[in-house]
Amino acid sequence: MRGGATQLRVMTNTIGPHLLGRIPPPDSRHLESYALSIAAPPQGIEVNIARPTLSAYNQGQSPACVAYAASKVMNWFNHYAFDAPWLYARCKEVDGKPGQTGTNARAACDVLRRLGHWRIIAGKRVKAGPQKAHGIASNHWALSVDDIRSVFAGARPEPVLIGIDWYHAWFKPAQRGGEKWLQDIPHAGKVAGGHEIGIWACSDKRQAFGLSNTWGKGWPALVWMPYSTMTRLFAHDADACVITDRPSR
Numbered sequence: 001m002r003g004g005a006t007q008l009r010v011m012t013n014t015i016g017p018h019l020l021g022r023i024p025p026p027d028s029r030h031l032e033s034y035a036l037s038i039a040a041p042p043q044g045i046e047v048n049i050a051r052p053t054l055s056a057y058n059q060g061q062s063p064a065c066v067a068y069a070a071s072k073v074m075n076w077f078n079h080y081a082f083d084a085p086w087l088y089a090r091c092k093e094v095d096g097k098p099g100q101t102g103t104n105a106r107a108a109c110d111v112l113r114r115l116g117h118w119r120i121i122a123g124k125r126v127k128a129g130p131q132k133a134h135g136i137a138s139n140h141w142a143l144s145v146d147d148i149r150s151v152f153a154g155a156r157p158e159p160v161l162i163g164i165d166w167y168h169a170w171f172k173p174a175q176r177g178g179e180k181w182l183q184d185i186p187h188a189g190k191v192a193g194g195h196e197i198g199i200w201a202c203s204d205k206r207q208a209f210g211l212s213n214t215w216g217k218g219w220p221a222l223v224w225m226p227y228s229t230m231t232r233l234f235a236h237d238a239d240a241c242v243i244t245d246r247p248s249r
Contacts, residue, residue, distance in 0.1 A: 021063030022194035041153035058216035152202035
């Protein structure tokens, strides 16, 4: 990190095949001040957004799910690959929790607004450095399942970042009708930690959102989470980040 190394306390959320790494913001002012305001969506939404599949978005054993998930979303907006470890380091400078590993989407958005993002080519940062044109101008926060559905019902559906509790059973999603599903919370065991992951699909037929992780080929390409599960997660410090404006180019 810039300004010298910071000693980070190792968290306990290292259970399962991957590290988690989302820690909630210290307060909810972002939700109160920048709540998404969109008309209630119609029924019949069926959207599955094409996802970047670059190995650059495999966080491996790092606790940087927020930075990897956010970089994957920014790749979709910009059509460029981005340096997730750089974004994670910048998040740790602003998230208010320097003594803990992990961060949150609020910090990531603060960085993306202020500095933009740093493009990579063949795994190496471009010499130009981070560019504001590759960041965001504004973001808002969905507060309900219908808020998220409204994003997918729009003229240009976009992925939504969610920061949620992650349950033990979800490391190995269940098979159901030829698809992978997150188990219902009462059958998912205890909370293993916090995780940031992208919603890339929305299906009213399934009554579920499709999640794409940053864990490489060791986790299914798309896993379905029932709307009812997301509603329960909102009651336990979850947040849902929606990019609402991009910088002019």
